[in-house]
Amino acid sequence: MPQGPLVYRQRLPTRITHWLWAVSLFFLMLTGLQIFNAHPSLHIGKEAGFDYDNAILTIDAVEKDGALRGVTRVFGAEFDTTGFLGASNGEARAFLAALTIPSKPSLATGRVIHFFFAWVLVGTMAVWLAASALNGHLRQLLPTRADLRALPRDIADHARLRFHLSAEYTVLQKLAYASVLFVALPLMILTGLSMSPGFNAAAPWLPDLFQGRQTARTIHFLTMVALVGFFAVHMAMILLAGPLNEMRSILTGWYRTEEGKDA
Amino acid sequence: MLDRRKLLLGSAALALSGCKVFDSATDRDSALRNLFASHEGLTRAAQRAVIGDRLAPEFSEADIRQGQRPNGSVNPDGAEYRRMAGTGFRDYRLTVTGLVDRPQSLSLANLTALPSRTQITRHDCVEGWSCIAKWQGVPLGTVLKLAQPRLAARYAVFQCFDAIERSLSGEVFYYESIDLIDAFHPQTILAYGMNGAPLPVANGAPLRLRVERQLGYKMAKYVHTIELVDNLAALGSGNGSYWADRGYEWYAGI
Incomplete structure (x- = not known):
């Protein structure tokens, strides 16, 4: 002290x-x-590319072997982030409920x-x-x-x-x-x-x-x-x-x- | 019933999470929600004060790198709309009514014969994405002047062909409104053309609104009637638009 x-x-x-x-x-x-x-990706430029790719980060949920998996892509590198990003508690959502206000x-x-x-x-x-x-x-x-x-x-x-x-x-x-x-x-x-x-x-x-x-x-x-x-x-x-x-x-x-x- | 059970189970799971305490803010009648929602008046007043009648940014042809992403309704299935779409909207009429001295019923030919405005602008969806496209149409102010608005008129209400929701009491058709400041802004147009072609069905054919200084949900698609009113109390639940009645801001400048 x-x-x-x-x-x-x-x-x-x-x-x-x-x-x-x-x-x-x-x-x-x-x-x-x-x-x-509501739009879990980040882009570079004036608009969001839909017909072309200008995303540096995307967070998705994909169905794999009957289960929902969270997939996060950062600069083209892909990570399984189930439970935290993309899919959590069996729900498709980018950031999990505990990190958003409101939770739903x-x-x-x-x-x-x-x-x-x-x-x-x-x-x-x-x-x-x-x-x-x-x-x-x-x-x-x-x-x-x-x-x-x-x-x-x-x-x-x-x-x-x-x-x-x-x-x-x-x-x-x-x-x-x-x-x-x-x-x-x-x-x-x-x-x-x-x-x-x-x-x-x-x-x-x-x-x-x-x-x-x-x-x-x-x-x-x-x-x-x-x-x-x-x-x-x-x-x-x-x-x-x-x-x-x-x-x-x-x-x-x-x-x-x-x-x-x-x- | 199954959905209700799922919802209850889901809520129980969510109760474990830290931020559940603020979920009462999703209830539109709660005091908490009303406190937070008080920002809207301040935001509108502040934005109006700094924006004045300035124009939204416009872009160059080179900035159009993709088609305009459609959102919300993309293919209205009402019988009247389907019939008109089948004949290239030949017998489509835009009705202008309400607090006007000369109500109008305008065909697409009438509308395209009026002086048009073309603008390349960025469409910002409330979800967070943006998309740049070229819009051609008739300034809303030109159409309203034909109808000669009365002094009491304060808002333009847009009624649309797309039923975005089916409730027990029937179909809920999209509705939206803007005040006359935005209605007479030079970039506020009733668009019938997009990226050099007739407006596609997915993007609101035959006629959609463009309000370039606000978010995408203000830009009603499939418009068939414009009504001038002095207040919005009688429209939907009284908040002025389909999405405003569902918790979004009526003034969508941010």
Whole structure:
């Protein structure tokens, strides 16, 4: 247990928006998989190829020896994914029931919940950006030149699971949080809007920027996968660095630092 | 009964999964559903504000790489429709009625004699796929002006030949509606041609709607009647379209 002083690390807007994101992204991901199940393939280009093949991923169910098998094709390589992708519980569906909201197939319900939380996410982004610009949190997130020089050491320390509990974020933390907030979430919003036929009329350059609506849909999906990867590492780091201290920090703002560090 | 049993067994299996707790949102009368569905008004207002009367993107001939994928009904089997299809829709009539001063009954020849518009656009299905095709037709606004809409008119309702569902109370024919902002948009056309040929039956012959700034389900196929109304309460269950009555957004700009 760290024995250093308690520091006030996360302000109220930072904490509230953190939890709004957590809730929104939970719903957005699971309703997103519900929506994906209505057309379980990803394409490159403006349209989905039916008379030609421009898919990089397809998830199918095929009847084999009287049983339903899930078949997933990624860049031409074929995998049997029964039970998880393509077919599960004897049903033909891309992502299994446990990973979709609602659990039963309902594109309409998935869409309604998805767009509700899309608005919550966008609203949270706006509040967070304004508050963080005013209270200095933005500067807490952006790596300084000294940070970047310390990057190799920080990587080595993380690899040895040696964490420095200080008032300041380490450079890897800054890079991880900044890439979620300044790259992944904006990319999600922009690729999402690229898929809207209404918004396409307002900004035709947007789907063009992503090389077509279907490519934008593919990037939307892959960014989701990247965010799931971030979530897994985020959880692992919390567990490894001291879950009680980390949870107190994101709930109350107060963080116990190590002795002799940033006191 | 068998289906009901399967459904119950299926539900029991699904109860084991984590996300079952939100399944009440599929019930259209639940408070949870209504909370989530509140996004629709915001989405419509926001989109209308930023889109204005701008055009949907149009594409080049080189972007047409395949036929237009048909979806929903692909071959209506009503006796009247079959008879007309058998004679090349010679005696087809489009009826324009409701809140208009001069109701119309227009043949295909009448419609093709009006100034036409051709556009290569991307059709986005609510399922997630897209398909690019060339559409030729008469702007809906031109047809509505012939009928002289009354001031009270706010929506155009489309009645179609395709029975998408058979319920105990009889056949449910496809119905759809758009407001007059979309109805008079220059790209909103009643299409009778596709990819340089007459509109195929699978894609809605003889006449289908194109509303290029919304999703595919708004673009009613096999249209036989357009009615101008001041509200949508009397149509279906009152949500304005076949799919809106089944939980999808009436405004399908996203």
